[in-house]
Amino acid sequence: SQQGEEDPQALSIQEGENATMNCSYKTSINNLQWYRQNSGRGLVHLILIRSNEREKHSGRLRVTLDTSKKSSSLLITASRAADTASYFCATLSGNTPLVFGKGTRLSVIA
Amino acid sequence: DTAVSQTPKYLVTQMGNDKSIKCEQNLGHDTMYWYKQDSKKFLKIMFSYNNKELIINETVPNRFSPKSPDKAHLNLHINSLELGDSAVYFCASSQDGTSGSNEQFFGPGTRLTVL
Numbered sequence: 001s002q003q004g005e006e007d008p009q010a011l012s013i014q015e016g017e018n019a020t021m022n023c024s025y026k027t028s029i030n031n032l033q034w035y036r037q038n039s040g041r042g043l044v045h046l047i048l049i050r051s052n053e054r055e056k057h058s059g060r061l062r063v064t065l066d067t068s069k070k071s072s073s074l075l076i077t078a079s080r081a082a083d084t085a086s087y088f089c090a091t092l093s094g095n096t097p098l099v100f101g102k103g104t105r106l107s108v109i110a
Numbered sequence: 111d112t113a114v115s116q117t118p119k120y121l122v123t124q125m126g127n128d129k130s131i132k133c134e135q136n137l138g139h140d141t142m143y144w145y146k147q148d149s150k151k152f153l154k155i156m157f158s159y160n161n162k163e164l165i166i167n168e169t170v171p172n173r174f175s176p177k178s179p180d181k182a183h184l185n186l187h188i189n190s191l192e193l194g195d196s197a198v199y200f201c202a203s204s205q206d207g208t209s210g211s212n213e214q215f216f217g218p219g220t221r222l223t224v225l
Contacts, residue, residue: 033213033214035214040219041218041219042114042218042219043153043200043202044216045213045214045215086151088153096165097143097158097165098155098214099155100152100154100155102152103151103153105151
């Protein structure tokens with residue numbers, strides 16, 4: 001069954017603005033991962049946050065995790081046209097494989 | 111060098127045919143996966159496999175079967191193709207599939223169209 005649900009489904013912003021995407025999940029997790037998918041391409045791993053972590057940074061990316069609310073957010077600061085892609089959260093619970101959400105389609109307009 | 115490669119990139123075939131998609135990873139990873147991404151971009155795990163265990167998503171029809179000739183390859187065989195099988199299929203691999211703590215590396219995808 002689907003675990004992660006991203007919100008919003010689609011987001012359109014101007015270059016230079018920040019983009020925030022949210023992910024909610026249902027069961028307890030070991031970790032949560034964010035991936036990016038450019039049109040017609042495979043997914044690329046962005047960042048992993050473990051269940052005992054609250055925040056992680058990687059370049060212009062900031063991920064937060066709130067296990068009490070079963071939610072995570074991905075913030076992309078100072079967005080660029082090249083950030084246009086779909087962004088997926090994926091959760092790992094127990095020994096089961098990663099379960100991906102439906103993704104957020106981000107459009108960054110130059 | 112391509113980390114995870116898939117062939118073919120596009121596959122167009124008639125309903126009822128049997129087809130295979132090949133996947134190879136040169137990362138030395140222990141675990142490989144097959145995903146199906148439908149037209150709404152929903153990514154669904156089909157199989158995960160390492161040299162110890164095959165985990166099958168129970169919703170996957172038994173017309174789909176993974177075949178692993180060696181650790182670096184996990185091919186997907188599909189029998190009696192149906193219209194609903196049309197989708198993009200992604201292969202992926204990870205170093206440690208049991209804990210999933212490591213990232214997954216995805217192939218470029220194979221777009222299957224069943225006519």
